[in-house]
Amino acid sequence: MFKRFFALLTVTFLCFQAQAADYNIKGSPQYQAPTLRGSIGLRYWYSQNNSELDTGDLNWNTVDGVSSHTAEIVGELEVLTTSTFVRGYVGLGRNFGGEGDFYTNPSGDLEESALGYVVVDGGWRFASFANEMVRLKGFVGYHYLNDSIDAEDGRTVIEQTRQWHAIRVGLTAEGDISERVSWSFDVAAVPWSHTRVETWESQWTHGVETDLMLNLDLTRNWQVGVGGRYWWLQSNFDRRWVSDGSKAVFEQNYQRYGLVLESRYLF
Numbered sequence: 001m002f003k004r005f006f007a008l009l010t011v012t013f014l015c016f017q018a019q020a021a022d023y024n025i026k027g028s029p030q031y032q033a034p035t036l037r038g039s040i041g042l043r044y045w046y047s048q049n050n051s052e053l054d055t056g057d058l059n060w061n062t063v064d065g066v067s068s069h070t071a072e073i074v075g076e077l078e079v080l081t082t083s084t085f086v087r088g089y090v091g092l093g094r095n096f097g098g099e100g101d102f103y104t105n106p107s108g109d110l111e112e113s114a115l116g117y118v119v120v121d122g123g124w125r126f127a128s129f130a131n132e133m134v135r136l137k138g139f140v141g142y143h144y145l146n147d148s149i150d151a152e153d154g155r156t157v158i159e160q161t162r163q164w165h166a167i168r169v170g171l172t173a174e175g176d177i178s179e180r181v182s183w184s185f186d187v188a189a190v191p192w193s194h195t196r197v198e199t200w201e202s203q204w205t206h207g208v209e210t211d212l213m214l215n216l217d218l219t220r221n222w223q224v225g226v227g228g229r230y231w232w233l234q235s236n237f238d239r240r241w242v243s244d245g246s247k248a249v250f251e252q253n254y255q256r257y258g259l260v261l262e263s264r265y266l267f
Contacts, residue, residue, distance in 0.1 A: 035081050039264045043072035045091065045229065047258030049098070049147070051162075053197065053237075055248055059101060061160075061197075063149060066098030068115050074262070085137070088120035100151050102158050111150035118144045121168065121188075134175040141168035141188065143209070145233075147254075162254070164233060166193035168209065179217075186211040195235040197252065207233035207254075213262065225262040231255065 047068045053061035070093030078085040093115040100110050123139030143166040151158040170188030177183060186209075193205035213227035237250040 036077065036079060037267065038075065038077040039223070039266045040073075040075045041223075041262060041264030043074050043089065043091075043263075044261045045070040045072060045093070045258055047229070047256050049095065049254075049256045051252065051254045053250055053252045055250055058248075060103065060250060062101045063110070064099055066110060067096045068256075068258075069093050069096070070115060074264070083125040084123070085125070085139075086120070086122045088118070088141075091115075091117045095148070100149065100158075102151060102160075108151075111152060113148040113150045114146070115148070116146045118142075119168070121170075123172070130175075134173070137172040137174070139168070139170055139172060139188075141170070142166070143168055143190070143193075145231075147256075160198055161196075163196045164193050164205065165195075166190045166205065166207070166233070170209075182215045182217075184211075184213045184215070190233060193233065193235070195233070195252070197237070200237050200239070200250075202235040202237045202252075205233060205235040207231070211260070213260065215262075215264075221266045223262075223264045223266055225260075225264070227260045227262070228258065229260050230257040 045068075047070065049063065049066040049068060051061075051063045052059070070091045072089045072091040074087075074089035076085060076087035095110070095113045095115055098110045099108060119141060121139040121141030123137050125135055125137045127136040128134065143164065145162075145164040145166070147162050149158070149160040149162070168188040168190060170186060172184065172186050174184035175182065188209045190205065190207040190209065192203075193207075195202040195205045208230075209232075210230045211227065212229075213225045215223050215225035217223050231254070233252075233254045235252040235254075237252065239248045239250060240246065241248055
């Protein structure tokens with residue numbers, strides 16, 4: 001009897017140990033640090049546009065003092081394990097006011113016209129300082145810009161479409177001023193772009209694009225910001241005069257700059 005009792009006790013103990021081990025393995029909470037973080041939000045950009053297209057001696061096209069109101073959708077996703085990120089924004093808006101001269105003839109006030117653009121960047125964080133209070137990122141990206149001009153001088157209607165397909169190579173610096181206040185600065189060089197003004201095409205384009213933002217965390221997941229943006233794109237168009245066939249180089253200088261307001265949801 002004693003031997004049977006001892007054997008039963010031994011089997012019961014071993015079964016209890018096995019069950020306890022299984023419980024500890026399956027029941028213990030497993031914690032894993034998040035590998036992704038990102039944001040999605042809305043922006044408003046109030047900007048001014050000035051542009052010139054000339055040979056130095058002949059003014060072919062001048063636009064000055066155009067005001068634009070643009071709404072944007074912006075998003076960013078970062079992989080923390082690899083310090084890589086992808087981000088972008090899409091903007092649609094309207095141009096208002098301004099004056100223009102076309103083909104040496106003053107056109108007077110410009111009509112309303114469309115403005116649209118897409119910017120997509122991808123890159124990596126390669127350095128941080130001051131206990132990660134300041135961070136540096138490099139990126140390569142693509143910028144599509146479509147900016148139309150409509151003008152009427154009472155006799156002639158001028159509709160001109162301008163498009164850019166540009167490559168961006170740049171640097172981002174960002175940092176924390178306090179627990180709730182942060183800043184970011186982007187500067188991108190444009191080493192190449194395919195540019196089109198109506199039927200004219202250019203493969204020779206360079207420029208600079210910058211963004212500066214100051215952000216405030218209202219809650220853990222809600223952030224608002226204010227800042228500025230500047231775009232400068234310069235293109236050359238090789239043409240020939242019909243009269244004698246001689247070469248003429250038209251240079252286009254395009255500038256757009258203004259105030260940016262932002263609201264983001266962080267996740």
